[in-house]
Amino acid sequence: MTVDHLAPLAHLRRSPLGALADRLAAGSVPGPRGVLLREIPYLAQLNLRLDPADPAAARAGRLLGTPLPTRSGAVAETGALRVLWLGPDEWLVVGPDGAAPTIERTLRQALGDDTGSVVDVSANRTTLELSGPSARAVLEQGCSVDLHPRAFGAGRCVQTTVSKVQVVIDQLAAEPAEPTYRLLVRASFAQYLADWLLDAMTEYRQGPLG
């Protein structure tokens, strides 16, 4: 299967938060205390499991163009792909819409005969992007992980919970004062998370008295 093959089906897709796009836009706040929220639908996501000591790990690094990150919460960037550390033998390879088949092929090739797995989970989660000067403050209302730039920052990811929802938070490279977080969330919880974030953004929408 190639990217092109599926492209004609694009009109059949519905992203988990597609119907909320207007609300997300309306809830976003521009400006120096601002915070923006949008869905980035259909990112390719491949779950990779392998033993980092196996040759497969090195092969994956070669084929992907970056070694698999081995430090907790590290993110490796290669071309349009982001390789997120999820666990000592688990990674999430995130790429642009449509790239899943290619990534899958690459990863399978890397895995070869070694033990492990490659699972396409692109539709399992969607992505909410929260950015802007107040993005961290909004997230801190429901996230107990230390997101301060001294403890976290661009190029780091973390699996945790925001409010009552499990997420993978991936912080993109940006000004520390204006961070951009990608929140990967299970499709069935996406609406709750979006509602929760919009609610947490109220304070910034309504000004300091919110």
Added chain:
Amino acid sequence: MSSRLPTGGRVDRSAPLRFTFDGVEYPGLSGDTLASALIANGVLTVGPSLYRERPRGVVTAGVDDPHALVQLERPQNEPMQLATTVELCDGLVATGLQGRGRLEEEPDEALFDKTYLHTDVLVVGAGPAGLAAALAAGRSGARVVLVDDQPELGGALLGGREEIDGRPGPAWVAEVRAELETQPETRVLTRATAIGYHDRNYVLVAERRPDRPGGGGRLWHLRARQVVLATGAHERPLVFAGNDRPGVMAAAAVRTYLGRYAVLPGRRAVVFTTGDSAYATALELAAAGAVVPALVDTRPEPPAALVEAARAAGIEVLAGSAVVGTEGEERLTGVRVSALTDDGQLTGAVQELACDLLAVSGGWSPAVHLWSMARGTVRYDEALAAFVPDRAAQDVRTAGSARGRHDLAGCLTEGLTAGAEAATAAGFPVEVPATPSCTGDEPPAAPRPVWLVPGESGDPSTWRDHFVDTQRDATVADVHRAVRAGMRSVEHIKRYTTIGTAHDQGKSCGVAAIGVIAQLLGARSPGEVGTTTYRGPYVPVSFALLAGRERGPLFDPVRTTPVHPWHVRRGAVFENVGQWHRPRYYPRPGEDMDAAVLRECRAAREGVAMMDASTLGKIDVIGPDAGVFLDRLYTNGFAKLPVGSARYGVMCRADGMVFDDGVTVRLAPDHYYLTTTTGNAAAVLDWMEEWLQTEWPELRVSCTSVTEQWTTVAVVGPRSREVLAALAPGLDVSNEAFPFMTVRHTELANGLPARICRISFSGELSYEVNVAGWYGLALWEAVLAYGAHAGITPYGTETMHVLRAEKGYPIVGQDTDGTVTPQDLGMSWIVARHKDFVGRRSFARADTSRVDRKHLVGLLPVDRAELLPEGAQLVAPGTDVTAVPAESLGHVTSSYRSAALGRTFALALVRGGRDRIGDTVLAPLPDGRTVAATVTEPVLFDPKGTRRDG
């Protein structure tokens, strides 16, 4: 008559406010508390006491006030607020309370939220000690958070006349604040009370946000590497007859009212103290224009300099004396003073002094609440007559009055040291700054605590006006009674008398009570009695604050499938299954549930029907040992399942009880695709990981949840094949080419790649079509379209339940309850004999192998129209259900009207049920009737299974 002083204070005279108390409107100033504004208007009495209805007034100027409780009506309705902590605002309305608040029906609109914050150093309290600590720590570059419950920083400096570096205290405070603001990593929170201190420096801070409509707030969850507690001290009351009268106030509070709020609580004031600190109160009262006829000091020889200063101000010092009684009805009019012997007995004549204010200082109790909640120990310091922090149990320090240090210079030094040390310990080394010069650089002289001022007559058993806990109206007589009844432990006396259990949790009276108890028990000192346990919250906090945003729509996530919008449009009635909203049935106009379900069932049995099965848990189990792994978890075998085939399996817990079931498909030699029940998806994945990681790490298997990756639509019924043929034109759907319990991958007519399993939870020919989640709605609409000609009918969980029950398929959690084995369900066939699996050994236990356990059986009510309630009990014929206890045989687990059977039926767990097939059992119903039903095999419809091939 206004008691507002013409000058001074930290109130804003350019911002007058109006407020209403007990129905009367008064003026006030911005910067006032309700209490200071009331005092300014000459109102000292707040409300009657809880039980004895004695008038009670304001005592302190902070969170430690024992009974100045009001019901706030505006700006928001809130019961049990302390007048001493309510910030005045324009239009405020409040009424005094008699110790109990009133909850209002009107919905609470205020916004309460939460935030997590991590810091290197947390400083609690922004008096001189805390400010100094924050300053020193902040200079290190560490992340510092300073919290204080007052609207303004400064603590005791706000009310006092101390000078630092030659400037008034507040000027120094402003300077420190300015420097803190330049530190990028320092954050200052005011109106923020640390309410709880938990393990690993987890501190909860409740922030009041009067700027939010309805007076909302924020709960901060702070995790600190190092903590400095600079929480100050609470001034203690003294226990003497009539010590509860309005006009009896804490001496330091009187000073705060004078200095911070510029109000004069009384015009003729007597001061009663056991130590140095109240001398300042006396002097400042005199300076403010009050007459101070006497300062009563329990010490026979108070420090000469203080006595000198008092005399110079025209205040007579009555040394070695105590106030032994008070006069007045609604308000104090006078006190009675007597000399004390060395052992605290009254001696000599009693002197009467007219006054409308008695400023009392019974000594200082360091605010060790948070320290103790952090499991720090306290020890009784005889010299200070106070419980002070002893051994820390976490990374925490104390500074200033919180550790018994009462001179300003000492507080500053301790604060600077604690702050610098905390930062250093957190990894940000920094020097201890030099202590600025200041007034009050000598520790006060030793106090002479007097725990119980004897009454002028009688003995302790009769001292019913010697109040120990004014809010609880608990007196020395009550303590005496507890002791006389045999109680020896302070914990018992607390509970017997309820001392310290009221709104203030004994902040001011707690240690005084211990002193009284010690005395009545004949203990050497309060230290021998010990304190009761300090517990959070430090001040009462609203339920709403703790609930935060997780209310109403955000209380709990609603999980939905990609098809959900269609279900909503179609008017489905939903059911909560775990966190999911699932369509229960789709009523057509005019239909009730019964009608809708009968129609949906009929469609599935006679034509074709469809259902959204996407909520089933789905797990990819991959690896060379996946088959072996599943063999160990399921009671039946999976290792030999052919690729492309599916098998139903049951999982048990180690105790042999059914835990989950579902169909697993083998997609490749090393790849299984496993489904779980909707409610158990997470639990099953956890279960698998637990065994894999902790017991069988040698198995080369990995599990990945793909529940939302796939949307699943079940197409069910005799005509499902023709619908599938149209939907998946490239697929040979014949029985031979696509047999039961197999899987196919194909492209649907609309181009969607799909995984199709031929499995059946209804006994009918049926298919489950899976596509990537984001195509889910398109799939659903496609199935509808391709099934339209056959009248395809969407159905919900209720129909699904009926269809499966007609076939005797159990629902885990409905027909099982954690006490049911596969054998009990009549599924011995699924329990492999020649392999071990989790739970197997349990079947051989004495009780588990009994033949008369409860079995799952079918029930046919004798009256074919009688629908047994699910949950109904069953008894044997002849049982007298009016005699108790009557023996139960079991209960109905599932019960429906069946279109296919043309009658009602049920499933039930019945003791020895399989041996009762053909027998009658009775169901005593809630309405008093007892109905009969015949026990049958659980499979009532198509027992031979002829329909699954279409």
Added chain:
Amino acid sequence: MLLIACPWCGERDETEFHYGGQAHVAYPPDPEALTDAEWGEYLFVRANPKGEFAERWVHGAGCRRWFNVVRHTVTHDITAVYAAGQQPEDRNGVTA
């Protein structure tokens, strides 16, 4: 709110974890060889000390790894953290 150091992810709030009870209780190699009493003990009886306790946790909201912790059941102080399969004494380098 315990603060638990996942050996992989570092310190996180307790709410990210699930508790797994006593550590080092192996599934019996041959359950059939056990008496009912022995099997019952495996099923139901776990140590319940007041003091240090070797116990299992899984970082459910994080890396999903099971691991072992030595925690004091009164103070909640965690004195060791080590991977599943390791014994407290042979944990190499992975400590709290």
Added chain:
Amino acid sequence: MPDQLPEHPDWLWRTPDPKPSYDVVVVGAGGHGLATAYYLARNHGITNVAVLERGWLAGGNMARNTTIIRSNYLCEESAAIYEHALKLWEGLPEELEYDFLFSQRGVLNLAHTLQDVREGTRRVGANRLGGVDAEWLDPDEVRAFCPIVNTSPNVRYPVLGATLQPRAGIAKHDHVAWALARKADAYGVDLIQNCEVTGFVQDRDGRVVGVETTRGRIAAGRVALAAAGHTSTLTDLLGLRLPIQSHPLQALVSELLEPVHPTVVMSNHVHVYVSQAHKGELVMGAGIDSYNGYGQRGSFHQIEHQMAAALELFPIFARAHVLRTWGGIVDVTPDASPIIGPTPVANLFVNCGWGTGGFKATPASGWVYADTIAHGRPHPLAAPFALERFTTGALIDEHGAAAVAH
């Protein structure tokens, strides 16, 4: 003006020093230990008894529970013993001559899902067969019985109905303990506080013949453990392993409020249980922590969750304030039912595992335990709760019935 609490009796109990030897030594002066001593004396004439308590009398879970009393348990064996307790409660204030504010104001168990409804129906039916009063209420009847419950259908987990046990209710926990203590003391039982049992004395045949304590060795004809969460720390000393795990369970009270809440409401699904005590404070329980703990404190998120749940069901509580929170150590068994009876160690008896719900059982627990100790064999109501059930598999599984099992 709210009522004062009723007057306590003038005399409660002595503070004796331990004697060298007793016929029966009861370990633990919680409600169960005290009730055991009381019934040993009252029912069996055994008065040469000491109750040894490591701290202050009834300062364990007895001081910490939310005081819910009910007998509407699902399993017959459970309903039987709890109903025995409820019948005893009904006569106890008079018998003990102590008004401990036993208030039969009813307990509602709310149903929020179809499964809850099935379970509730099952329970009502089972209770009626067992002679326990039980009713099923629909949402309107729930509102009529307790007007402040939010029965709107437009909430996350609407109330679909409730079971009601009208005879259930609450009592003032401390006073119950003191009432039992006072009568036991009057019978001559020695209540010995600040006396922790640290070991056992065994004869050559392994029979327990006494205990070691922080106040010296005390000989005993029989030793009866009633130490709740600490029980296994004691049996461990004898190599007797018990299937209990001790977990933190928290509770909290609000400040005093005018009466708003006329009954007791429990909701397993939304996780609330609440009543309003005599003085006016709302008394609520929070969730049990998953981990073992002997710290008498739990995790704060449990309380936060509890408050969110409370406001779902009782919006009127929004501006009530939490005054105090605390924790107990609950002894949880695999089937959420107690363990009562003789042990493999001669002369040693256990009564533990009451977990989150043993206050209500106090009188029956003492009754059957005293009988078991006096006769050296299980009382019929206690027999199903023997330790052997963990070998045979004949569990009395109340889990299906309750996540919060008070």
